[in-house]
Amino acid sequence: MAALLAGLLAAAALPAVAGPDAVRGAKLYEARCGGCHAVETDRIGPRHAGLVGRRAGGVMDFDYSPALKTSALRWNAQTLERWLADPESLIPGQRMGYRLGDAAERADVIAYLATLSASR
Numbered sequence: 001m002a003a004l005l006a007g008l009l010a011a012a013a014l015p016a017v018a019g020p021d022a023v024r025g026a027k028l029y030e031a032r033c034g035g036c037h038a039v040e041t042d043r044i045g046p047r048h049a050g051l052v053g054r055r056a057g058g059v060m061d062f063d064y065s066p067a068l069k070t071s072a073l074r075w076n077a078q079t080l081e082r083w084l085a086d087p088e089s090l091i092p093g094q095r096m097g098y099r100l101g102d103a104a105e106r107a108d109v110i111a112y113l114a115t116l117s118a119s120r
């Protein structure tokens, strides 16, 4: 536990120096989002291929909350930043029970999400 905590603190300390990094974002995505999301397949949450640029609630056969489905948002760096920091304040009534509290981690994950084209 102490080692895990030390590792997390070390990881959190890096991005402030280095700036957003999609490679680090990919690892964070596995660790933080992988329990519910995958790139190519829907799980508890919708698939993320082609996310940036698409409408919120845009995966055809995923069963979204009505709140997300009707939000009329489009995913870009700004909306993703607000969503990951606090989904409920961005879209009240949404169903993602997770926040990414660390701003540097959010920047890395968003940099990674931007690499996921729809055709992958």
Ligand code: HEC
Pocket (backbone or CB within 6 Å): 029, 032, 033, 034, 035, 036, 037, 044, 045, 046, 051, 055, 056, 057, 058, 059, 063, 064, 065, 067, 068, 075, 083, 084, 093, 094, 095, 096, 097, 098, 100, 109
């Ligand atoms: C506990 C499960 C869970 C975790 C962990 C989780 N999500 Fe989600 N996510 C969901 C669910 C469920 C939805 C659908 C919410 C709705 O319908 O209101 C969702 C929706 C989303 C959406 C909207 C997608 C769309 O098609 O409009 C994005 C973006 C997203 N998640 C990103 C992430 C990222 C990035 C992480 C990791 C930092 C993450 N999520 C972690 C469950 C989770």
